[in-house]
């Protein structure tokens with residue numbers, strides 16, 4: 001980081017502070033040459049690239065806005081939205097990319113939303129993946145049923161006669 005006063009090519013960090021949401025790090029630096037202090041902001045947030053080519057910082061609030069409509073009338077509360085947005089952000093960050101297409105953000109929403117509420121998931125998927133016919137819904141519902149069968153550990157009630165003892 002160049003010193004803004006004397007253009008010295010090095011500086012020393014004297015203090016670091018992270019913003020409340022953890023996405024911005026503010027550092028207080030001192031120039032070892034002229035001794036003046038200055039601040040830098042390091043933005044650790046993800047960039048979302050929209051279809052238009054414009055980019056904006058990833059925002060959990062936008063994720064919530066995106067799914068809230070699909071959850072209308074469903075038993076989904078603010079805590080659920082907050083958790084879902086957190087899961088979406090974590091799964092994107094886990095990819096280790098600094099930039100992600102808006103479309104891919106939508107894809108990351110599908111998984112957590114499906115676990116949260118299947119009706120809301122179907123609504124969201126129908127808009128997001130542009131379902132055009134009843135067949136599209138049927139295919140999505142079949143997939144949900146298949147996955148429900150594949151996850152017996154997710155249900156507390158088990159049918160005793162159908163389990164193989166090992």
Ligand SMILES: [Zn+2]
Pocket residue numbers: 003004005006007008031032033034035036
């Ligand atoms: Zn300086």
